[in-house]
Amino acid sequence: MRIKAQVAMVMHLDKCIGCHTCSVTCKNTWTNRPGTEYMWFNNVETRPGPGYPKRWEDTDRYKGGWELQNGKLKLRAGGPITKLANIFYNPNMAEMEDFYEPWTYDYDNLIHSPKKENLPVARPVSEITGKYIDKPEWGSNWDDDLAGGSEIVPLDPNVEKMQEHIKMEYEKTFMMYLPRICEHCLNPSCVASCPTGALYKRDEDGIVLVDHDACRGWRFCQNGCPYHKVYYNWNTHKAEKCNFCYPRTEAGLPTICSETCVGRIRYIGVVLYDADKVKEAASVEDPQDLYEAQLSCFLDPFDPDIQEKAKEAGITDAWLEAAKESPVYKMAMKWKIALPLHPEYRTMPMVWYVPPLSPIMNHITNEDELDTDGYIPAVDQMRIPVEYLASILAADDTEVVRKVLLKLSAMRVYMRGKTVGGVDEFKQSELVKEANTTPEEIEEMARLLGIAKYDERYVIPTGRREMDDDLHYKQGTCSLEDLAPAEGVNPTFGMMKVRDNL
């Protein structure tokens, strides 16, 4: 057994209001430099829709993640030999048009335009070429809130494979938000895709990072990640990705996307896992078994035996305590209400999602007269088809999603009974049995999902610093030093010329 700790996240989709605050604060923190304009370490997509970059879930095209070949785990885009043969040209990489050509506006014209008959306008200017773009045609969130409707929605690969036709009439359609960051996977295919070994997973907290000194810009990680969460900086020619705000988490603070999340949908906590089990778990035959297989990699922080072994592995008491309080452990492993995004990619993602529930309840018109068991069929008729959620969160296993939804419905009914009253005997109902829960568990869940405060949502032990030699020197240094130009300066990188058109 090789015990390692992982800092992981849960997002409670019911509460996401699609405000993009997370994306904006992330961008202001990490990707406001030339070459990173199109990078959204955090993005929020409206589903159904093609997402960002366009159709990132189309694994036939981008060849991200792993697949089983004769029972063996292989990178879908090909192993090392295939990669070296393709090193001069990456056939599967997404191009700028799959993202968008980043642009700004010619604001100068608004201020300096000579007196004219018509009002001056700020035309869009490409941030890459410095030329005017006549008509921007795509961008991140171009399709926000189902914009583009019936033309854009069918581009969603999950919709494509659904049996039932998705209804696009205003009264019948559905919509949900899906905020995404790097999953900091247990079995990251980006790491395995890197020819130079520049990407790595940290022992201490499982954060997946790029070593920029070692990165040579081969770009196999970009499409090697099935979530398309590694980006290629066209300016520095290095890969960049979400780093889980490690300078913040090391200091015990939540990532900036979580800190600023308006809906308070995000939870961060520590989980312990057995690194020796990961490969086996990722290699189970049936993709629908991957969820259970992934759960089997995690270790119970309350087990004295595990605690003992964790200490031997160098995990400190503070981390063990945090693992016990971890909201992620509670939601994903104990209550099993949070699911991994696309487990079928076999990367064992570590950002978990509590599927959204509210739209089912909108479907019910006469809730006052509904008895507890009446909610059971409601789960199957929810407005967001269970099939769609299962395609995103459970490798098409609708039963897994249904169970979570039942539990969440049971919580809703129980809490409603408690505060509003008027529901029949809850404890004996079919709903409780089917949802496999208890009032005690429900009260705990309701607290964490509904009213938990900052220090319950984010239980993050600080990183160990005692072995660093020159802490005093490092104080106040920037982790992007040498990479980010000083503010307001037109940057030059070594011998390479960088935009002087803007």
Place this chain on the structure above:
Amino acid sequence: MADIFWWVIFPYITLTIMILGLLYRYAFRQLTWAAPSTNFFEKKWLRIGSPLFHYGIVFAFIGHVMGMVIPMEFYQALGISDHLYHMGAIWGGGLAGLMVVAGLIILLIRKMTIDPVRIKAGFADFFSVLALLFVAGTGTYMTIIFNTMVIEYEYRETIGPWFRSLFVFMPKYELMSGVPFIFKLHVVSAFALFASIPFTRLVHIFSFPIKYPARPPQQYRSRSNYRKQGL
């Protein structure tokens, strides 16, 4: 005198610039050490040009090892006649040369016509492509046209031994005096190109990730101990 300059001083100066430059860039400018790809901007032309050029240059490199590094006696001992060798060199080398030149021309046109690629390319990028084109052009011309139209020149008796003598620090510059001009031009321009490597995108030649197939797919590093582990 001129011979000493071109066949002793010049090669050593250029190689020194290359080695010191590479060391400097590796030690102090690693953040700029990359294969500065434009795959992201444009893919249709790159798909043809880049593999054509790169595979061509790999073959050409092997050809140069066969002609310059491996002595003539080796082939004679194997019983390969001079004529047979030259036929092989003309066909194999010619093909490699044509691949390189064709690839470079595609890449150059791409660099000049595709907006983001052109605008993001600096002087060093154009210089590299043009210099490579010159060196590869003279090399291909020698291999295909000069060798078949003018004279089947036996460079394994002159340029080869001279090249090897450079590396034992006893340059036999006198061997080079009778070499046809076009061959001299190829050699001198190639050494000039070597000197430019540390200052251009060409540094990525030295990054070919040969160890990749041998390493475990997953890489772990310890945040606090990785320096001590020497990673």
